[in-house]
Amino acid sequence: MKELKIGCGKPTGAKLGESAGSGKPAEETPMGKEISMAAVKVGAKAPDFEAPAYQSGKFGQVKLSDYLGKWVVLCFYPGDFTFV
Amino acid sequence: MELLSISVDSHFVHKMWQDYELTKMVEGGVPFPMLSDGPGNIGRVYGVYDEDAGVEMRGRFIIDPDGVIQAIEILTPPVGRNVEELIRQVKAFQHVRETKGEEATPSGWQPGKPTLSPGPALVGKVWEAWKVEEAF
Numbered sequence: 001m002k003e004l005k006i007g008c009g010k011p012t013g014a015k016l017g018e019s020a021g022s023g024k025p026a027e028e029t030p031m032g033k034e035i036s037m038a039a040v041k042v043g044a045k046a047p048d049f050e051a052p053a054y055q056s057g058k059f060g061q062v063k064l065s066d067y068l069g070k071w072v073v074l075c076f077y078p079g080d081f082t083f084v
Numbered sequence: 085m086e087l088l089s090i091s092v093d094s095h096f097v098h099k100m101w102q103d104y105e106l107t108k109m110v111e112g113g114v115p116f117p118m119l120s121d122g123p124g125n126i127g128r129v130y131g132v133y134d135e136d137a138g139v140e141m142r143g144r145f146i147i148d149p150d151g152v153i154q155a156i157e158i159l160t161p162p163v164g165r166n167v168e169e170l171i172r173q174v175k176a177f178q179h180v181r182e183t184k185g186e187e188a189t190p191s192g193w194q195p196g197k198p199t200l201s202p203g204p205a206l207v208g209k210v211w212e213a214w215k216v217e218e219a220f
Contacts, residue, residue, distance in 0.1 A: 001117055004095075014121045016129060040130050042156055046147045049126045051090065053117040054098040062088065062117050069149045071085040071174060075165075076132045076143040080093040080101035084164040 001060035004052055014051035046074070085174055090119040090126065092139055132158055146174055148181065192219035 039047055050063040064072070093101070098118035107113040119126075124140065127133030132143030142165060146155040154177045159165065176189040179199065187199035190210075200206060200213055 014119070014123070014126050016125055040153065040156075042153050044153055045151050046145060046153045047126075047129050048151075049129075051119040051121055051126060052095045053088075053119045054095040054102065055117040056113070056115060059095050059099075060117065062119055064088075064147075065151065067086055067088075067147075068151050071149060071178065072145075072147040073085060073087050073170065073174065074130075074143075074145040074147060075087065075089045076127055076130065076140040077089065077091050078137075078139040078141070078161040079091050080097050081105065082161065084162060 001053060001055055001058065001062055004059040004061045014049055016047060016049045046072075087116040088119055089114070089116060090121050090140070092121055092124055092127070094122060095120045144170065146170075146177060148177065190214045190218065 039045070046064060048063070048065045050061060053060050053062040064074075091098075095118065098120065102113045102118070121127055121140065124133040124138070127140040127143075130143055130145065132141045133139075134141060139161070142157075142159040142161065142163075144155075144157045144165060145153050148154050155173055157165070172194060175195050176193055179189060179195070180187060183199075186201060188202050190198075190200050193199065197218070198213070200210065206213065
């Protein structure tokens with residue numbers, strides 16, 4: 001996990017995009033333009049993204065495409081401190 | 085297999101949840117990265133973001149080493165996942181990949197159980213190779 005410098009300006013926020021390095025912030029890629037919803041289906045490439053993360057005492061930046069070559073399970077959930 | 089969890093909470097809140105609750109459930113806390121998708125942008129693209137509630141549904145995506153999505157499950161918040169079934173599916177997809185698609189895993193397959201080899205010889209003969217009871 002790439003370490004993340006902690007500041008107060010932008011506490012959260014993820015980046016979406018296919019290619020490494022293009023690094024366009026999410027707000028510059030409106031939905032339905034560069035990445036369409038139809039892209040997400042079984043048998044299709046998982047849309048790449050980069051997001052701030054917390055892991056074992058450290059803050060970092062996680063990029064999905066850094067996991068190429070490994071099996072990945074991506075789990076969304078409604079929120080921390082929710083019950084189920 | 086690598087697990088990534090993701091919600092609209094900030095990574096700071098993830099830390100608090102880990103420190104104050106998860107460490108009481110799992111010794112040392114959960115080992116995987118807890119990702120933050122504050123604006124819900126990733127959730128929208130993955131089709132799990134609920135605009136009205138402002139949160140992400142329980143979407144679960146199995147992604148293979150080529151970055152291809154092999155399985156999707158999406159639940160509304162009140163029902164939790166079945167981890168055993170997740171692991172079974174990952175093992176099944178790994179098996180299929182290892183055999184380069186030569187073998188397929190029938191309903192109810194578990195590691196060690198027989199697989200099926202799709203091909204002309206199997207057409208109309210699945211009833212001989214696989215029994216309904218094996219689905220349960």
